[in-house]
Amino acid sequence: MKITVLFASPNAKGSTRILVDSFAEGASKAGYTVGVVDVAKCDIAPCTGCIACGYEGPCVQHDEMDTVREAILNADMLVFATPLYYYGMSAQLKCVVDRFCAFNSSLNRKHLKSALLSVAWNVDDWTFEALVAHYQTLVRYCNFEDVGMVLGYGCGSPAMTRRTNYPDEAYELGLSL
Numbered sequence: 001m002k003i004t005v006l007f008a009s010p011n012a013k014g015s016t017r018i019l020v021d022s023f024a025e026g027a028s029k030a031g032y033t034v035g036v037v038d039v040a041k042c043d044i045a046p047c048t049g050c051i052a053c054g055y056e057g058p059c060v061q062h063d064e065m066d067t068v069r070e071a072i073l074n075a076d077m078l079v080f081a082t083p084l085y086y087y088g089m090s091a092q093l094k095c096v097v098d099r100f101c102a103f104n105s106s107l108n109r110k111h112l113k114s115a116l117l118s119v120a121w122n123v124d125d126w127t128f129e130a131l132v133a134h135y136q137t138l139v140r141y142c143n144f145e146d147v148g149m150v151l152g153y154g155c156g157s158p159a160m161t162r163r164t165n166y167p168d169e170a171y172e173l174g175l176s177l
Contacts, residue, residue, distance in 0.1 A: 001113075001177065003027055004075035005036045006068070008082040008093030010039070015119040015161035019150055020081045022167040026174025034174075037071050040092040044068065047098040059102035068096060069103055077113040077177070078144065080135060084120035087130040092102060097138065107142050113177070114144040117170055121156030128153075148173045 005024065009016035024034040042064040052060045059065065072078055082089040089097070100107055116135045120127050128151045139146045150173055152166035161167065 001076040002074060003004070003032055003034045003077040003079060004071045004176075005034060005079040005081055005117075006039050006072075006093060007036050008039050008080070008090045008096070008160075010040045010092065011083070012040075013158065014083065015152060015155040015158055016081055016083045016117065016169050018158060019117040019119060019152060019170040020079075022170035023079065023081075023115075023150070023174040026171035027177060028174075030175050030177055032077075032174075032177060035071060036074075037068055039068060039096050040090065042068060042092075042096075044092075044095050044099065046095050050102075051101070053102035055101060055104040056106065057102040059099065065096065065099045065102075068098045069099075072112075073103065073106055073110065074125065075112065077115070077147070079115045080094050080118060082131075083119040084118050084122070084131055087127070088134060089118075089131060100142070100144050111145075112142070112144050112150060113147050114139055115147050115173060116149040116151075118150070119152035119155035119161060119166070121154070123154045127151075147177060
């Protein structure tokens with residue numbers, strides 16, 4: 001199985017990266033190929049809503065989304081990895097998700113497996129509700145198969161994250177696929 005991780009944290013060495021690396025280590029040990037796309041560093045413009053793509057492309061914008069699209073469509077599984085920013089995914093990931101419009105039909109036909117990795121400073125039980133609802137809606141709309149989530153409460157810094165069980169949970173998720 002080929003796995004594409006959309007790593008969407010502007011903090012390249014932060015808590016989200018710890019979960020991504022742990023997940024990738026577990027998935028690799030299980031024999032899967034894992035590619036991490038650092039979408040926070042990609043030059044990807046927001047969707048203009050022009051629908052010139054007809055939901056199957058090509059998009060009228062030619063930027064690094066072309067490369068991200070190829071990585072997604074060549075995968076069997078898509079992992080969304082984002083810090084929680086104001087109770088949702090990072091703007092960098094949202095920009096990529098909005099651009100799914102240009103290959104919506106292909107995405108739906110793929111029946112990709114998917115997972116969510118996220119971290120937040122907050123520890124309140126409702127912290128991830130909006131992000132999880134958005135992810136679950138995306139899974140349903142895109143015809144993905146959710147295989148799990150690791151939601152890291154109280155992971156405001158890499159040191160805090162390393163003291164939790166969340167890296168182990170991410171590793172086990174990757175290993176269990």
